[in-house]
Amino acid sequence: MSTGAIVMLIVSIAVVWGGLTLAILRLRKHPEVPELPEDDG
Secondary structure: OOHHHHHHHHHHHHHHHHHHHHHHHHHHHOOOOOOOOOOOO
């Protein structure tokens, strides 16, 4: 593989894993609360 291909591989891996890490950290700070249906009856 050429040097350019290796650099692009490393950059793309960093973007994917970095995004996953940021998403996990954000969900730990602000967890999604499911909206429960209101029971009128």
